[in-house]
Amino acid sequence: MVDRMIASDRCVDVSACFDPARGVLQRHIFTDPEIYQQELERIFARGWNFMCHESQVPDSGDFFMNWIGEDEVIIVRGRDQQLHVLINSCPHRGNTVCRAELGNTRSFFCSYHGWNFDLDGRLIGMPGEEAFYKDGVDKAAWGLTRAAKVESYRGFVFATLDADAPALDEYLGWVGRLGLDFMLSKGEIRFLDGVLKNRVRCNWKIAVDNLYDWYHVKVSHGASMKLGLFSEESMSPLEQMVILGEYGHGIGGPGISESDFEASVDRLSRGDDTGPWYDARLSERMTDESLKQLGPVGKRSMGHPNIFPNLWITNTQQVCLRIPRGPFETELWWFTYEVLEASVAHRKAVRDRTVKVFGPAGLLEQDDGENWSHSTRGARGVVSKTLPLNFQMGLGRDEVLVDPSGQTRIETVVNEHGQRWTYQAWQDWMMADSWAALKANHTQPPEGQI
Amino acid sequence: MTALSEMSMQARMLLQYEVESFLFFEADLLDSRRHDDWLRVLTADIHYWMPVRRTTTAREVHREFTEPGAMAFFDDDFAALEMRVRRLSLGRAWAEDPPSRTRRLLSNIRLLAYDGAEVTVGLNFQLYRTRLNSEEDQWIGRREDVLRREDDGFRLSKRHIFLEQTVILSQNMSSLF
Numbered sequence: 001m002v003d004r005m006i007a008s009d010r011c012v013d014v015s016a017c018f019d020p021a022r023g024v025l026q027r028h029i030f031t032d033p034e035i036y037q038q039e040l041e042r043i044f045a046r047g048w049n050f051m052c053h054e055s056q057v058p059d060s061g062d063f064f065m066n067w068i069g070e071d072e073v074i075i076v077r078g079r080d081q082q083l084h085v086l087i088n089s090c091p092h093r094g095n096t097v098c099r100a101e102l103g104n105t106r107s108f109f110c111s112y113h114g115w116n117f118d119l120d121g122r123l124i125g126m127p128g129e130e131a132f133y134k135d136g137v138d139k140a141a142w143g144l145t146r147a148a149k150v151e152s153y154r155g156f157v158f159a160t161l162d163a164d165a166p167a168l169d170e171y172l173g174w175v176g177r178l179g180l181d182f183m184l185s186k187g188e189i190r191f192l193d194g195v196l197k198n199r200v201r202c203n204w205k206i207a208v209d210n211l212y213d214w215y216h217v218k219v220s221h222g223a224s225m226k227l228g229l230f231s232e233e234s235m236s237p238l239e240q241m242v243i244l245g246e247y248g249h250g251i252g253g254p255g256i257s258e259s260d261f262e263a264s265v266d267r268l269s270r271g272d273d274t275g276p277w278y279d280a281r282l283s284e285r286m287t288d289e290s291l292k293q294l295g296p297v298g299k300r301s302m303g304h305p306n307i308f309p310n311l312w313i314t315n316t317q318q319v320c321l322r323i324p325r326g327p328f329e330t331e332l333w334w335f336t337y338e339v340l341e342a343s344v345a346h347r348k349a350v351r352d353r354t355v356k357v358f359g360p361a362g363l364l365e366q367d368d369g370e371n372w373s374h375s376t377r378g379a380r381g382v383v384s385k386t387l388p389l390n391f392q393m394g395l396g397r398d399e400v401l402v403d404p405s406g407q408t409r410i411e412t413v414v415n416e417h418g419q420r421w422t423y424q425a426w427q428d429w430m431m432a433d434s435w436a437a438l439k440a441n442h443t444q445p446p447e448g449q450i
Numbered sequence: 451m452t453a454l455s456e457m458s459m460q461a462r463m464l465l466q467y468e469v470e471s472f473l474f475f476e477a478d479l480l481d482s483r484r485h486d487d488w489l490r491v492l493t494a495d496i497h498y499w500m501p502v503r504r505t506t507t508a509r510e511v512h513r514e515f516t517e518p519g520a521m522a523f524f525d526d527d528f529a530a531l532e533m534r535v536r537r538l539s540l541g542r543a544w545a546e547d548p549p550s551r552t553r554r555l556l557s558n559i560r561l562l563a564y565d566g567a568e569v570t571v572g573l574n575f576q577l578y579r580t581r582l583n584s585e586e587d588q589w590i591g592r593r594e595d596v597l598r599r600e601d602d603g604f605r606l607s608k609r610h611i612f613l614e615q616t617v618i619l620s621q622n623m624s625s626l627f
Contacts (some may be wrong), residue, residue: 099505099507100504100505100506100507100510101504101505101506101616102504102506102513103506103507103510103513104510105507192520192521193516193517193520193521194501194502194516194520194521194522195502195521196502196521196523196618197616197617197618198617198618198619198620198621198622198623199617199618199619199620199621200621201621219542220542220544221542222540222541222542222543223537223538223540223541223542223543223544224537226537226540226541226542227533227536227537227540229533331617334521336521348519351519351521352525354521355521355522355523355524355525356525356526356530356533359523360523360618360620360621360622360623361500361523361524361622361623361624363533363534363537365622366545366622366623366624367542367543367544367545367622368622369545369621369622370544370545370581370621370622371544373621
């Protein structure tokens with residue numbers, strides 16, 4: 001367990017970096033090294049971070065490596081079938097005890113002096129225990145440090161380094177859970193072998209910002225649209241729905257009206273496949289169980305969820321993690337899943353399309369990197385870093401509607417509500433010195449005019 | 451059917467020369483941005499594949515590359531490669547606008563198998579790319595190519611690419627290998 005966490009006295013005051021009333025953001029949040037350090041402490045070490053899907057580590061001894069900020073962690077299935085998340089650093093000299101990205105092991109053996117750790121992180125032996133240490137090491141106290149909490153939501157494994165973090169369910173709230181539920185409306189899933197990883201020279205927040213951005217598609221991905229990889233109406237739909245959740249989670253992108261949803265149901269029930277692009281997506285949701293799970297609003301959203309801070313759930317059977325590598329660099333990790341009950345042909349078609357479209361060589365994805373890195377670069381110059389960025393699209397022109405079920409949403413056109421919500425939450429997280437402070441002072445999901 | 455081991459040294463040298471001539475020519479098409487011409491030296495049934503590579507322990511090094519059917523960086527048929535080329539001429543293909551400057555160096559070219567119709571070739575490559583003023587990327591790896599003999603020369607019918615990177619250290623891979 002981590003007993004002394006992230007309680008840093010040092011604090012950069014970022015409370016004026018984002019002005020939600022004016023929709024204006026200060027650029028230096030993308031480049032300032034002290035702000036970056038504070039993000040590692042107050043956002044990544046404190047929040048619940050996506051680790052892997054349970055299907056990646058099915059058997060005892062299976063492990064997968066991931067990161068919580070710049071702390072490398074081992075996610076490993078223990079002898080008791082429990083999942084453990086261990087900080088990959090030997091308590092003797094700090095060396096890593098695992099150098100592979102994935103695999104199966106009986107223990108974690110430090111290559112420096114040979115301290116050996118069980119799958120649950122317990123120190124189980126070291127060379128010279130009797131001869132040199134005279135049996136004087138308290139092995140129970142010198143194991144690998146475990147994440148403060150590890151929990152799964154429907155197979156998605158998350159961990160936090162902060163013992164004061166709320167339970168995962170509470171952290172996700174209905175919006176985070178809805179985002180994850182989107183992936184399960186077709187039934188049980190399994191993650192495919194092979195996480196696509198690459199480095200983009202951008203600040204991690206620029207990548208997160210982009211997932212809500214349905215404004216850039218026609219321009220950034222103009223060539224891919226002309227190829228016919230996606231229909232124009234699916235890439236830049238006029239009708240948009242934004243769902244904003246506590247602690248910075250959100251879902252933004254295409255959404256359809258109740259009447260259009262009913263029309264889809266009607267078409268699908270008649271086996272009519274001439275309807276608009278979203279019929280295919282909605283057809284996956286037509287079980288009673290799925291409709292109940294997603295709710296009357298969620299079932300009409302086809303947007304991109306972000307689990308704050310950095311897990312993007314795509315519309316293409318993938319999730320993409322954005323891992324910070326210093327203020328100027330981000331690692332993108334693409335995980336791909338398949339639906340177990342789908343036919344072999346369907347699974348192959350989805351996977352083939354995914355390979356073609358996303359990842360660093362993807363026909364769509366390859367055009368993003370340079371825009372993001374140059375946006376980051378645009379925050380470095382003496383003058384340019386002082387210039388405000390405009391986040392005013394849709395500001396003050398929309399309304400949060402509340403469904404009788406309690407689900408809230410904004411129904412509008414292309415907008416920047418998701419981005420504004422992300423920077424607002426970022427500011428709240430950065431200004432809070434503890435979970436208690438964050439719980440007390442974070443901005444509640446908006447109501448009324450927005 | 452002619453097994454390489456049954457061929458005379460002279461015949462093998464001739465084949466090696468033919469193969470190298472084709473590979474150098476084909477690489478030059480890409481370096482020269484003659485992408486449409488490049489498509490013409492591919493067979494319609496080409497398989498162009500780059501699996502994902504991972505760091506594993508020595509004991510589990512058999513898991514280093516993802517298997518066919520698992521995730522990959524490229525797993526293209528001719529239609530997909532045609533799309534990659536076509537997008538360059540559609541405007542707004544920003545990864546290649548301004549265009550990258552690339553240079554392909556091929557070496558250690560070895561004939562692995564030959565049946566009279568198809569020759570399997572193993573080689574090492576270095577693909578060096580610069581972009582804009584100071585962007586620099588390079589990819590080094592091994593390729594396994596299959597060249598098929600057609601009336602007017604070889605066509606490429608398989609290219610499997612094994613990169614010496616796990617995390618891809620470039621912002622994208624908009625170049626063809």
